[in-house]
Amino acid sequence: MNALGARIAQLIEAQGPISVAEFMALANDAYYASRDPLGRQGDFITAPEISQVFGELIGLWIVQAWAAQGRPRAKRLVELGPGRGTLMADALRAARVVPEFLDGLEVVLVEASPRLRAAQAERVPGARWADRFDGSLGDAPLFLIANEFFDALPVRQFVKTAAGWRERMVTLGANRALAFALSPLAVPGPADAPLGGVMEMCPAARAIAADIARAVQTTGGAALIVDYGYDAPGFGETLQAVRGHAFADILAHPGETDLSTHVDFSALAAAAADAAAFGPVTQGAFLERLGIFARVERLVAANPPAASSLRSGAERLIHPDEMGKMFKVLAILPASAPPPPGFREC
Numbered sequence: 001m002n003a004l005g006a007r008i009a010q011l012i013e014a015q016g017p018i019s020v021a022e023f024m025a026l027a028n029d030a031y032y033a034s035r036d037p038l039g040r041q042g043d044f045i046t047a048p049e050i051s052q053v054f055g056e057l058i059g060l061w062i063v064q065a066w067a068a069q070g071r072p073r074a075k076r077l078v079e080l081g082p083g084r085g086t087l088m089a090d091a092l093r094a095a096r097v098v099p100e101f102l103d104g105l106e107v108v109l110v111e112a113s114p115r116l117r118a119a120q121a122e123r124v125p126g127a128r129w130a131d132r133f134d135g136s137l138g139d140a141p142l143f144l145i146a147n148e149f150f151d152a153l154p155v156r157q158f159v160k161t162a163a164g165w166r167e168r169m170v171t172l173g174a175n176r177a178l179a180f181a182l183s184p185l186a187v188p189g190p191a192d193a194p195l196g197g198v199m200e201m202c203p204a205a206r207a208i209a210a211d212i213a214r215a216v217q218t219t220g221g222a223a224l225i226v227d228y229g230y231d232a233p234g235f236g237e238t239l240q241a242v243r244g245h246a247f248a249d250i251l252a253h254p255g256e257t258d259l260s261t262h263v264d265f266s267a268l269a270a271a272a273a274d275a276a277a278f279g280p281v282t283q284g285a286f287l288e289r290l291g292i293f294a295r296v297e298r299l300v301a302a303n304p305p306a307a308s309s310l311r312s313g314a315e316r317l318i319h320p321d322e323m324g325k326m327f328k329v330l331a332i333l334p335a336s337a338p339p340p341p342g343f344r345e346c
C-alpha cells in the first residue's frame with residue numbers, strides 16, 4: 001500500500017468507511033497535485049494535445065457566441081481544468097482574427113494543481129488563476145470552456161440489492177487493504193433497476209453546472225462542456241482507474257492512477273435549468289459542423305510536410321471508433337438564445 005493508501009486506511013480506522021466520492025476526491029487531489037498526467041509518457045491524452053484544431057475551433061465558437069451577444073467589451077474567458085494550457089493557447093491564437101474580442105478580455109484558469117499551473121503559465125501569459133469556480137470570478141459576461149474536467153469530479157455510487165438501494169463505501173478488508181463494501185443504511189432510489197444495478201451521482205458536477213448557468217443567465221456569455229459521457233443514465237458503473245494508458249485497479253494505488261467516470265450529461269443539463277442547455281451532441285458532429293475539414297486543409301496548405309499528422313489528428317477527434325462518438329459537447333447559453341453553431345443541422 002502506498003503512503004496515501006495508508007493515510008486513507010488510518011482515516012477509515014478512526015472514523016469508519018468513507019464514500020466512493022470521498023475516496024475519489026482524496027485520490028485525485030493527490031494525483032493531479034503530483035504530476036502532469038497528459039501525453040505519451042503520462043497516463044492519458046486529451047483532444048487539445050492531439051490536434052491544435054480542437055482549441056482553435058472552440059476559440060472561434062466562443063468569439064462567435066460573444067459577437068452574437070452584442071460584442072461586450074468587458075468579458076471573462078474561464079477554463080476549468082486547463083491541463084497544460086494547450087486548449088486555451090490554441091483558442092486565444094485563433095481568436096486573434098477578431099482583435100476586439102481580445103481587447104478587455106480577462107483570462108481565468110481554474111486549476112487546483114500547482115504543477116499544472118506552472119505549465120499553464122508558460123502557454124497562457126497574462127492569465128490569472130482561481131482554486132475553484134464560484135461567484136468570486138467577477139461579474140463580466142462569462143465565456144467558459146471545460147474539456148475533460150467534469151469526469152474527474154468525485155461521484156457517489158449506489159447499488160441495488162435485494163434489500164433496496166445501498167451506498168457503496170470504501171472500507172478496510174483483509175490485511176487492512178482498502179476494499180469496497182455496502183452501507184447497511186437503506187437509501188431511496190428508482191424501483192425499476194435490476195439487482196446489482198449501479199447509480200452514480202456527482203453532486204460537485206451538478207453544483208458547478210448550476211453555478212455556470214446562473215452566471216451565464218445573469219451576466220450573459222456561453223459555456224462549452226466537453227467530455228466522455230452519456231445522454232441519459234443507465235444502471236451501469238463507469239468509475240475507472242487509468243495508468244500509463246491502461247486500466248488499473250481503482251483502490252490499489254490511490255493518487256497514482258487517474259480516477260474518472262463517464263459524465264452524466266442529462267444531470268448537467270437539468271442542473272443548468274436557470275439558463276438554456278443545448279445538446280449534448282457528439283464531438284464528431286460538433287467539430288464537423290464547425291468546419292474541421294476545411295480548417296485542417298488550410299493548415300495543410302500552409303505546412304505540407306505536416307499533412308499526414310494534421311489529418312490523422314483530426315480523424316482521431318471525429319471518428320466514431322475513436323473520440324468522435326463517446327465524447328459529447330453541451331452548451332449553456334442565456335435562456336432566450338437560439339441554438340449555437342455545432343448544435344443544429346447546417
Ligand code: SAH
Pocket residue numbers: 028032038046047048049080081082083084087110111112113116131132146147148149152153
Ligand atoms: N482540459 C485539459 C486537462 C484535462 S485533465 C485537457 O483537455 O488537456 C483534468 C484537469 O482538471 C487537470 O488540469 C486537473 O488538474 C484539473 N482538475 C481536476 N480536478 C479539479 C478540481 N477539483 N478543481 C480544479 N481543477 C481540477
